[in-house]
Amino acid sequence: MRWMALIAVGLALAGISARAQTPAPAPNKTITSLPKPTAEPENDKEYAHPIAHKGDGPTDADVGPVQRHFVMASETDNADETDNEDNNHVASRIAKEKIAIDKRVKIRKIHDVQDDDSYHSVGNPALDYEVKYINWGAVTQEQLKARQGHYFTNSWSNDGPVDDFVARFEYRQVNSKEVIRTLTQPMPHVEGTVRSYFAVVNHAYLTYGPVCSWRFTILRHGVVVAESKSFIW
Numbered sequence: 379m380r381w382m383a384l385i386a387v388g389l390a391l392a393g394i395s396a397r398a399q400t401p402a403p404a405p406n407k408t409i410t411s412l413p414k415p416t417a418e419p420e421n422d423k424e425y426a427h428p429i430a431h432k433g434d435g436p437t438d439a440d441v442g443p444v445q446r447h448f449v450m451a452s453e454t455d456n457a458d459e460t461d462n463e464d465n466n467h468v469a470s471r472i473a474k475e476k477i478a479i480d481k482r483v484k485i486r487k488i489h490d491v492q493d494d495d496s497y498h499s500v501g502n503p504a505l506d507y508e509v510k511y512i513n514w515g516a517v518t519q520e521q522l523k524a525r526q527g528h529y530f531t532n533s534w535s536n537d538g539p540v541d542d543f544v545a546r547f548e549y550r551q552v553n554s555k556e557v558i559r560t561l562t563q564p565m566p567h568v569e570g571t572v573r574s575y576f577a578v579v580n581h582a583y584l585t586y587g588p589v590c591s592w593r594f595t596i597l598r599h600g601v602v603v604a605e606s607k608s609f610i611w
Contacts (some may be wrong), residue, residue, distance in 0.1 A: 443517040451564045452580040480603040482538035491529045527579030528589045533573040544597045545574035552587030
């Protein structure tokens with residue numbers, strides 16, 4: 379029994395000696411600095427450039443869902459220095475212009491909306507909605523001014539073979555009297571009923587006033603095939 383006690387004491391002393399020789403773990407270092415930050419790389423595909431302010435509407439940013447479909451006259455011009463025509467010039471051009479009315483090409487309806495400060499609601503929801511739709515998206519006074527004008531929606535159809543046409547809108551305005559201005563809209567591959575949209579807006583409208591007479595014609599390869607005009611044209 380004495381030997382067994384001595385052996386146990388020896389083993390205990392050997393374990394203490396072995397633990398004494400094992401190195402203690404190193405203490406954790408405290409982080410005192412962060413890595414230098416780096417700027418985010420520029421990426422033109424992710425960030426669009428700001429829209430430049432042009433000052434005159436309607437710009438691409440100002441145009442609403444209605445105006446996108448219209449061929450519009452928005453700026454003033456000098457009637458003495460442009461190709462605008464008076465009645466004598468128009469009569470001369472008509473005399474040279476080929477006309478071959480095609481009964482398969484029909485102008486079915488011409489509808490106009492005058493959007494300005496003179497508009498007053500008459501209690502008709504459909505008419506009120508047209509003006510609200512024209513001005514939809516306009517917030518600033520500049521944008522509302524750019525939307526003011528006289529809008530014409532011309533519905534017509536081609537019941538013949540599919541073909542390319544040009545819709546032409548000639549008009550006079552109240553303040554410029556006999557001066558005739560012209561807007562055109564290419565209409566390729568027409569089949570069935572389509573619409574052509576024309577408008578006089580912004581500076582051109584505020585300077586020369588609303589449209590007081592007009593003529594709408596459809597041309598196919600330079601030949602007039604359909605025509606409609608206002609009573610006092």
